[in-house]
Amino acid sequence: EPEVTQTPSHQVTQMGQEVILRCVPISNHLYFYWYRQILGQKVEFLVSFYNNEISEKSEIFDDQFSVERPDGSNFTLKIRSTKLEDSAMYFCASSEGGLLAETQYFGPGTRLLVL
Amino acid sequence: DQQVKQNSPSLSVQEGRISILNCDYTNSMFDYFLWYKKYPAEGPTFLISISSIKDKNEDGRFTVFLNKSAKHLSLHIVPSQPGDSAVYFCAATLFSSGSARQLTFGSGTQLTVLP
Numbered sequence: 001e002p003e004v005t006q007t008p009s010h011q012v013t014q015m016g017q018e019v020i021l022r023c024v025p026i027s028n029h030l031y032f033y034w035y036r037q038i039l040g041q042k043v044e045f046l047v048s049f050y051n052n053e054i055s056e057k058s059e060i061f062d063d064q065f066s067v068e069r070p071d072g073s074n075f076t077l078k079i080r081s082t083k084l085e086d087s088a089m090y091f092c093a094s095s096e097g098g099l100l101a102e103t104q105y106f107g108p109g110t111r112l113l114v115l
Numbered sequence: 116d117q118q119v120k121q122n123s124p125s126l127s128v129q130e131g132r133i134s135i136l137n138c139d140y141t142n143s144m145f146d147y148f149l150w151y152k153k154y155p156a157e158g159p160t161f162l163i164s165i166s167s168i169k170d171k172n173e174d175g176r177f178t179v180f181l182n183k184s185a186k187h188l189s190l191h192i193v194p195s196q197p198g199d200s201a202v203y204f205c206a207a208t209l210f211s212s213g214s215a216r217q218l219t220f221g222s223g224t225q226l227t228v229l230p
Contacts, residue, residue: 103164
């Protein structure tokens with residue numbers, strides 16, 4: 001069964017460093033998302049991406065964050081200058097087009113720890 | 116932000132019995148709802164969804180009921196199995212055809228099915 005994959009599974013970085021989290025969405029999906037879950041809190045929406053541009057973004061997704069689809073398979077989330085409060089699980093998700101766009105399939109996540 | 120609420124952080128049931136997980140929402144614009152299951156160190160796994168034009172959707176052991184007037188939905192699992200032990204998240208979104216929409220998640224309910 002097709003699935004969303006994410007790399008790395010864990011990342012430890014120093015505050016102020018840049019990190020890139022990578023995702024490979026399900027191959028025929030057209031919509032891509034990033035969510036995060038801070039320990040003990042809800043899963044929160046960050047950004048959605050369609051047709052090579054951002055569709056929606058939350059207040060969390062400020063200028064420190066960017067997303068890119070550098071080729072036909074990868075979808076990346078970049079945090080330019082990490083802060084302690086960026087420590088969280090980051091989930092990538094994807095969905096099909098049309099009427100099935102609302103069913104989002106999630107990857108296993110990347111656990112980011114900012115020291 | 117409490118647009119989607121799961122008021123029971125945990126639920127324990129005996130194997131073979133029914134599990135009922137509840138979810139309330141406040142935003143009347145939500146018109147598509149999903150349930151996800153999450154094991155530790157994994158991403159959310161899609162279980163079942165329901166559109167606001169329906170009041171029930173069934174898939175095997177899983178049934179979701181929607182009461183729009185009460186802004187309440189529930190997930191029934193019958194019969195419950197030990198492998199169902201996980202955190203269950205309710206999520207809601209605005210239905211649209213062909214555009215990416217953010218999911219708003221509840222805080223989750225830890226279901227434990229006792230053998």
